[in-house]
Amino acid sequence: SLSDRLSGVFDKLRGRGALSETEVRAAMREVRVALLEADVALPVAREFVEEVTERAVGEEVVRSVTPGQMVVKIVNDALVELLGSTNAELDLNTSPPAVVMMVGLQGSGKTTTTAKLAKRLKEKDRKKVMMASLDVARPAAQEQLAVLGRQAGVDTLPIVAGQSPTDIAKRALESARLQGYDVLMLDTAGRLHVDQQLMDEMNAIAAASKPAETLLVVDSLTGQDAVNVAKGFGAEVELSGVILTRMDGDARGGAALSMRKVTGKPIKFAGTGEGLDAIEPFHPDRVAGRILGMGDVVSLVEKAAETVKMEDAERLAKKMEKGKFDLDDLALQIKQMQAMGGVGALAKMMPGMKGMKAAGDVDEKALTRLEAMMSSMTPGERAKPKIINAKRKIRIAKGSGTTVQDVNKLLKMHQQMESAMKKLKKMGGFGKLAAMFG
Ligand code: GDP
Ligand code: MG
Numbered sequence: 001s002l003s004d005r006l007s008g009v010f011d012k013l014r015g016r017g018a019l020s021e022t023e024v025r026a027a028m029r030e031v032r033v034a035l036l037e038a039d040v041a042l043p044v045a046r047e048f049v050e051e052v053t054e055r056a057v058g059e060e061v062v063r064s065v066t067p068g069q070m071v072v073k074i075v076n077d078a079l080v081e082l083l084g085s086t087n088a089e090l091d092l093n094t095s096p097p098a099v100v101m102m103v104g105l106q107g108s109g110k111t112t113t114t115a116k117l118a119k120r121l122k123e124k125d126r127k128k129v130m131m132a133s134l135d136v137a138r139p140a141a142q143e144q145l146a147v148l149g150r151q152a153g154v155d156t157l158p159i160v161a162g163q164s165p166t167d168i169a170k171r172a173l174e175s176a177r178l179q180g181y182d183v184l185m186l187d188t189a190g191r192l193h194v195d196q197q198l199m200d201e202m203n204a205i206a207a208a209s210k211p212a213e214t215l216l217v218v219d220s221l222t223g224q225d226a227v228n229v230a231k232g233f234g235a236e237v238e239l240s241g242v243i244l245t246r247m248d249g250d251a252r253g254g255a256a257l258s259m260r261k262v263t264g265k266p267i268k269f270a271g272t273g274e275g276l277d278a279i280e281p282f283h284p285d286r287v288a289g290r291i292l293g294m295g296d297v298v299s300l301v302e303k304a305a306e307t308v309k310m311e312d313a314e315r316l317a318k319k320m321e322k323g324k325f326d327l328d329d330l331a332l333q334i335k336q337m338q339a340m341g342g343v344g345a346l347a348k349m350m351p352g353m354k355g356m357k358a359a360g361d362v363d364e365k366a367l368t369r370l371e372a373m374m375s376s377m378t379p380g381e382r383a384k385p386k387i388i389n390a391k392r393k394i395r396i397a398k399g400s401g402t403t404v405q406d407v408n409k410l411l412k413m414h415q416q417m418e419s420a421m422k423k424l425k426k427m428g429g430f431g432k433l434a435a436m437f438g
Helices: 002-010 023-037 042-056 067-084 110-123 141-153 165-178 197-208 222-236 252-263 284-291 293-322 326-340 341-347 356-360 366-375 379-383 390-400 403-428 429-437
Strands: 098-103 129-133 183-187 214-217 241-245 267-271 279-281
Touching: 023 042, 023 067, 023 252, 023 284, 023 293, 042 067, 042 222, 042 252, 067 252, 067 284, 098 110, 098 197, 110 129, 110 141, 110 183, 110 241, 110 267, 110 279, 129 141, 165 183, 165 197, 197 222, 214 222, 214 252, 214 403, 222 252, 241 252, 241 293, 252 267, 252 284, 326 366, 326 379, 366 390, 366 403, 390 403
Parallel strands: 098 183, 098 214, 129 183, 214 241, 241 267
Antiparallel strands: 267 279
């Protein structure tokens, strides 16, 4: 598994400090292999790895996890973000009947998925749904949909022989309008490969029926070919979303990433079996875990991050109880506060803590400067800021590439925080606060 391979790469390295480019690149080579094994198309895997590499270099490694595990977490988060950043609901907000057009290659699962979705819309969303098959290429196709309609309890347009797909679409639309249907589902014909004739047919149907949703149905076992399917349909037909079928099979879900990256359209549903109830909203986190095969690593890193936060909070609380708050604590505190949504947010919740507002203005750059100043100080100075006199200030400013004014600001911030902390202690202590925000 990816986990084994990465521990091979990172056995000797234990998480310390930020991820270096060498570490990230080594991990990414393994991630790339894992993506390809999960059937992510090559160009998609390549581009994804490149993007995530940039994102991962310089990230802090959480204590008690390895750099490899950290990279996996970053990759996982990037995958989830990419797979699911867009709203996946069907948008049927139009004057009825809202047309849902299903497109895709032959055997991808269009007809089955049409019936599944129709059943779901009828039962879950209480819509009045009609289905129509526009597949005149295969003799039994229209009858197949009629059978599924009877199983699902959904009406189908009566079959009339000899009509073209667009004529059937027009007849279906007219019939659905007259009979007051909310939704009209159009099941179209496929081909073995993307070709121009198919695309022309899809566009003619779309022009005749003005679909609210045009859903590309893709077999998740499609693998490397997913890019061609996505490119072909994506370039020629105005898609609104993707449905991945056969997610119940051996598919590792790589097709999902390929489809998402190439079409830019949300994956709205996943087919999970042959039965008419085997459809569910697409779950980006599950599929990301499946692609990486690394669900446990991700939760391990999450737990480790959680533990570190707790440890830091407890350490700080103990020091505070002894009435101590040095510059190291300040740095830690600012980081934690930022993670909690900023000091400003905290200050707002606690009147009488106006002093904290100054610290709330700390931005990323200021934080870097702050860290530079801290590391130009001696441990003694950090522990006892009061000993920092004018001469020491000049030395610290020089060493950190800042000015004496910057050093003064830092010291003032520390004083404000210290007094705020004392007030906080009176109000029930940091432990209480940490429990509220941890
Ligand atoms: P079409 O040619 O695109 O209309 O594909 P069909 O809807 O006729 O489906 C082809 C085959 O795939 C049928 O045997 C379906 O039962 C099966 N199928 C469709 N979706 C799924 C799914 O999500 N899981 C499984 N296991 N089989 C599916
Ligand atoms: Mg079909």
